[in-house]
Amino acid sequence: MRPLERLPHYRPKRLLRLTNVRIVSQTFFFVAFVLAVWATWTSRLGGYPVSRLLEMDPLVGLSTALATGYVYRALGWGLLVLALTLVFGRVFCNWICPYGTLHQFVGWLFNVRKPAERWASNRYRRIYFLKYGILTVFLLMAAMGALQIGLLDPICLMYRTFATAIAPASDSLLAVAGEKLHVDGLWLDSLKFGPGVERRVFVGSFWIGLVLFGLVAMNVVIPRFFCRVLCPLGALLGVLSRGALFRINRDVHRCTDCDMCLSRCEGASDPQGKLRLSECFACMNCIDDCPEDALSFTMLGQDARQVVPAPDINRRQLVFSGIIGAAALPLIKNDGVNTDENYSPKLIRPPGSVEEQEFLERCIKCDQCLNACPTNVLQPATFAEAGIEGLWTPVMNFNIGHCQLKCTLCSEVCPTGAIRRITVEEKLGKGKFKEQGPVRLGTAFFDRGRCLPHAMEIPCVVCEEVCPTSPKAIQTKDIEVKDVFGNLVVLNKPFIVPDLCIGCGICQAECPVTDSRAVYVTPVGESRSKERRLLLHNRAQDR
Amino acid sequence: MARDDKHPTRHPDYERKPLSRRAFAARIAAVAGVGGAAAYLAGAPADWPLSLRDPTGLRSQPVHRPVTLRDYRVEKPSGAPDVSVFRGTGDAMERLRRALEPLGGITHYVRPGDIVLVKPNVAFDRSPNLGATSNPELLEALVRLLLVDARAQEVRVADNPIESPADCFAKSGIRQAAERGGGRVYLPDSNAFRVLSTPGATLIAEWPIFRRPLTNVDRVIGIAPVKDHNLCQASMGIKNWYGLLGGRRNQFHQDIHEIVSDLALMMKPTLTILDGAHVLMKNGPTGGDPSDVKPGDAVMVGVDPVALDAWAFEHVLERGRDYPQYLHLAEEKGAGRVDWQGRVREERA
Numbered sequence: 001m002r003p004l005e006r007l008p009h010y011r012p013k014r015l016l017r018l019t020n021v022r023i024v025s026q027t028f029f030f031v032a033f034v035l036a037v038w039a040t041w042t043s044r045l046g047g048y049p050v051s052r053l054l055e056m057d058p059l060v061g062l063s064t065a066l067a068t069g070y071v072y073r074a075l076g077w078g079l080l081v082l083a084l085t086l087v088f089g090r091v092f093c094n095w096i097c098p099y100g101t102l103h104q105f106v107g108w109l110f111n112v113r114k115p116a117e118r119w120a121s122n123r124y125r126r127i128y129f130l131k132y133g134i135l136t137v138f139l140l141m142a143a144m145g146a147l148q149i150g151l152l153d154p155i156c157l158m159y160r161t162f163a164t165a166i167a168p169a170s171d172s173l174l175a176v177a178g179e180k181l182h183v184d185g186l187w188l189d190s191l192k193f194g195p196g197v198e199r200r201v202f203v204g205s206f207w208i209g210l211v212l213f214g215l216v217a218m219n220v221v222i223p224r225f226f227c228r229v230l231c232p233l234g235a236l237l238g239v240l241s242r243g244a245l246f247r248i249n250r251d252v253h254r255c256t257d258c259d260m261c262l263s264r265c266e267g268a269s270d271p272q273g274k275l276r277l278s279e280c281f282a283c284m285n286c287i288d289d290c291p292e293d294a295l296s297f298t299m300l301g302q303d304a305r306q307v308v309p310a311p312d313i314n315r316r317q318l319v320f321s322g323i324i325g326a327a328a329l330p331l332i333k334n335d336g337v338n339t340d341e342n343y344s345p346k347l348i349r350p351p352g353s354v355e356e357q358e359f360l361e362r363c364i365k366c367d368q369c370l371n372a373c374p375t376n377v378l379q380p381a382t383f384a385e386a387g388i389e390g391l392w393t394p395v396m397n398f399n400i401g402h403c404q405l406k407c408t409l410c411s412e413v414c415p416t417g418a419i420r421r422i423t424v425e426e427k428l429g430k431g432k433f434k435e436q437g438p439v440r441l442g443t444a445f446f447d448r449g450r451c452l453p454h455a456m457e458i459p460c461v462v463c464e465e466v467c468p469t470s471p472k473a474i475q476t477k478d479i480e481v482k483d484v485f486g487n488l489v490v491l492n493k494p495f496i497v498p499d500l501c502i503g504c505g506i507c508q509a510e511c512p513v514t515d516s517r518a519v520y521v522t523p524v525g526e527s528r529s530k531e532r533r534l535l536l537h538n539r540a541q542d543r
Numbered sequence: 544m545a546r547d548d549k550h551p552t553r554h555p556d557y558e559r560k561p562l563s564r565r566a567f568a569a570r571i572a573a574v575a576g577v578g579g580a581a582a583y584l585a586g587a588p589a590d591w592p593l594s595l596r597d598p599t600g601l602r603s604q605p606v607h608r609p610v611t612l613r614d615y616r617v618e619k620p621s622g623a624p625d626v627s628v629f630r631g632t633g634d635a636m637e638r639l640r641r642a643l644e645p646l647g648g649i650t651h652y653v654r655p656g657d658i659v660l661v662k663p664n665v666a667f668d669r670s671p672n673l674g675a676t677s678n679p680e681l682l683e684a685l686v687r688l689l690l691v692d693a694r695a696q697e698v699r700v701a702d703n704p705i706e707s708p709a710d711c712f713a714k715s716g717i718r719q720a721a722e723r724g725g726g727r728v729y730l731p732d733s734n735a736f737r738v739l740s741t742p743g744a745t746l747i748a749e750w751p752i753f754r755r756p757l758t759n760v761d762r763v764i765g766i767a768p769v770k771d772h773n774l775c776q777a778s779m780g781i782k783n784w785y786g787l788l789g790g791r792r793n794q795f796h797q798d799i800h801e802i803v804s805d806l807a808l809m810m811k812p813t814l815t816i817l818d819g820a821h822v823l824m825k826n827g828p829t830g831g832d833p834s835d836v837k838p839g840d841a842v843m844v845g846v847d848p849v850a851l852d853a854w855a856f857e858h859v860l861e862r863g864r865d866y867p868q869y870l871h872l873a874e875e876k877g878a879g880r881v882d883w884q885g886r887v888r889e890e891r892a
Contacts, residue, residue, distance in 0.1 A: 041709075042707060042709045042710050042713075043709035043710075043713065171733075172733075174734070175732075175733045175734045178734035198708070198731065198732050198733055199732075199733040374706075374707035374709060374710050375706065375707050402706070404668050404706050404707055404710055405668055405831075406668050406669075406670075406710075406714055407668070407707075407710060452797065458797055459774075459796070459797055459798070459799070460796050460797055461773065461774055461796060462793045462796045464773050464774075465772070465773050465774060465796070465828060465829070466705060466829065467829065468667070468829050468831055469831060470826050470829075470830060470831035470832035470835060471826060471832075472773075472826060472829075476773075492773075492774070506705075506706075510705070510793050511793075512791065512793045512794045512796070512797075514791070
């Protein structure tokens with residue numbers, strides 16, 4: 001028997017009660033989230049609104065609006081959550097947010113606390129003010145042009161982890177099962193274990209996975225640690241919920257101060273005393289757990305004295321957070337590894353990306369583009385490529401894949417316009433885009449010291465074969481030589497026509513000199529930037 | 544309290560644990576049993592049963608059990624040519640049927656209940672009119688012919704493209720064509736490849752091949768475009784089998800003619816079909832510009848892939864008799880004969 005059932009007041013509960021409806025809602029949104037991650041793949045994207053949860057995230061909308069001054073495409077969906085919060089309080093946190101659901105589920109699954117410890121762990125603590133400080137820091141930085149919200153925004157964080165760590169992990173487990181379980185002649189034919197996509201890898205996904213693992217593990221120390229202490233979205237909704245119409249109300253005439261309402265309080269919002277409205281997730285557990293029916297979720301008949309509506313952050317803390325934000329901005333911006341004079345030759349942005357500074361004002365590091373990419377070329381940037389500011393933003397790694405000519409999936413799924421939505425016509429510079437020419441990601445170069453025909457008199461030219469432009473941007477000078485063994489060989493020595501090169505990187509991806517490629521693409525000449533231009537005249541377009 | 548001789552100041556919580564002779568013996572026996580078994584597994588000479596000992600490090604090397612491919616050829620009817628060409632525009636099904644007629648029709652080659660693999664060229668993410676990939680209309684007609692006329696059990700359509708498989712199949716129109724016809728598309732993934740043994744091959748004596756769609760297959764039909772190739776002059780029926788290879792196959796460009804002739808040895812197809820509707824005359828094998836493509840009207844079917852490619856090189860690509868070296872190498876390896884004279888029947892609508 002559960003402890004509650006031993007009490008003299010115990011009455012069996014109705015099946016159709018708020019907590020059960022809440023579980024249905026949480027399951028729905030969690031499954032929808034996982035389905036959206038799964039469906040964001042080239043053969044499964046069929047016009048479904050896979051980015052909706054990111055677009056509904058009001059913090060994404062607000063921070064990008066602060067940074068850019070505009071609201072991109074579908075980011076207005078965030079108003080839905082804002083309206084919901086103004087009426088019902090922070091219901092997003094415990095009814096919709098899949099990351100909150102994950103934490104709640106793990107906390108429930110691994111709960112080892114005895115009832116008395118549980119009550120203690122669900123009392124409000126001073127440290128919970130921290131999220132309001134984090135929100136202040138992030139919003140101030142966004143307003144000054146450095147969008148870092150994606151580091152801790154729960155939807156971005158969860159999407160990033162699922163796309164780069166969880167989904168490839170499940171694929172590779174299937175593949176390992178296929179390799180290890182071979183029993184000839186049985187139904188257990190190892191060829192049947194098909195992950196459905198080719199194996200994907202993401203550079204540095206270990207650390208992204210570790211962040212999730214660490215945050216989930218913190219539930220053992222403090223229940224809903226991330227939601228109560230760190231979540232900037234929760235903080236934003238907490239600030240808004242102070243004026244919510246509905247809230248948990250405690251009938252002081254019925255209440256016997258037994259504290260049973262603390263046994264499963266998700267938000268640690270002190271329902272046993274003065275309700276801290278901005279902390280309450282509206283999980284409704286306290287209503288279930290109250291043996292006296294003293295608690296209700298109501299708009300009418302609220303007790304004005306039994307509530308603390310405002311977040312627990314004082315003016316000093318706010319000012320201090322502001323100073324941290326204002327000080328962090330120049331530290332991050334002046335890091336010097338991503339300026340127009342000094343930028344990494346590996347900082348190749350996906351097609352449709354806006355110019356680098358604007359890109360950094362928009363990218364929320366959700367890594368949805370990485371998930372949509374059919375060739376695995378898009379990778380989360382490390383400090384080396386994009387500095388501290390650009391950590392986990394998308395870059396193209398042409399050792400792993402290449403940018404497919406007629407694919408614009410990353411630009412279609414990007415919720416914030418860091419990768420602006422483009423059509424294939426615009427990408428290829430055809431039709432009405434003929435004047436401006438194709439989208440160029442960079443320019444290919446040859447390392448003639450490593451190229452087989454150039455350096456070693458061995459025929460190759462895979463790069464020319466796969467070059468997709470017409471006419472080809474890699475062409476050859478064909479000569480016949482007598483090699484050191486006396487054989488006559490025809491060498492097609494490749495060279496680049498930079499006017500035609502679009503930087504798609506298929507030459508680098510297919511180059512057989514695999515460790516350090518004999519042909520490689522760097523971002524110079526990318527069409528999104530005037531500063532990073534290479535050619536003054538494009539001989540192909542001027543013709 | 545009774546006096547304890549051994550522990551004069553006995554603690555109230557202390558309880559002496561007895562160890563009987565029997566328990567001691569059992570404990571020793573268990574240790575000896577587990578330890579002895581472990582010692583045997585680890586230390587016994589390698590050829591003793593159950594021994595795990597690996598004195599040289601070679602025993603633990605992975606053992607490849609290479610798969611082999613059958614010879615999928617079928618004896619043609621007596622008097623039939625080795626290559627049949629039909630020239631004419633119009634319905635793809637009609638053109639294909641007419642091209643197959645002189646060879647005895649599809650029912651001569653495929654029995655009811657057969658599982659047939661159809662291998663198109665879907666190497667690149669290109670639309671069908673650019674001539675870089677197989678013609679989807681002809682593929683659909685072939686799939687229908689196999690399922691309806693020849694009553695095949697299953698028609699599989701598979702290729703391992705250079706670009707993203709899902710995209711290449713979708714944008715070349717091959718996936719839709721295969722599914723409209725009733726075929727089943729197999730896309731490669733990390734667990735679809737096995738090492739194939741091809742005795743007599745120079746470069747791919749043992750090489751990973753896209754194995755899943757080949758499992759339990761009775762007949763194999765290649766269907767390819769005729770196109771220019773930057774390195775080996777032309778990519779036609781034999782070069783099409785390149786799309787079944789896995790591994791770092793881009794090394795093969797160092798000896799392209801050898802690898803293409805090896806492919807003729809690796810795959811001995813039931814039939815090879817070439818389509819001359821969109822011929823990529825230059826800028827191959829990728830193309831990309833409609834002006835690289837020349838429209839044509841030929842459908843070519845062959846039981847001798849070498850003669851078929853030679854004929855198409857001469858008559859469809861219009862490159863004369865200076866055939867690519869790989870065709871001569873393929874003839875040396877016994878895959879067919881380059882000289883097509885007297886073995887081709889050409890008909891017009």
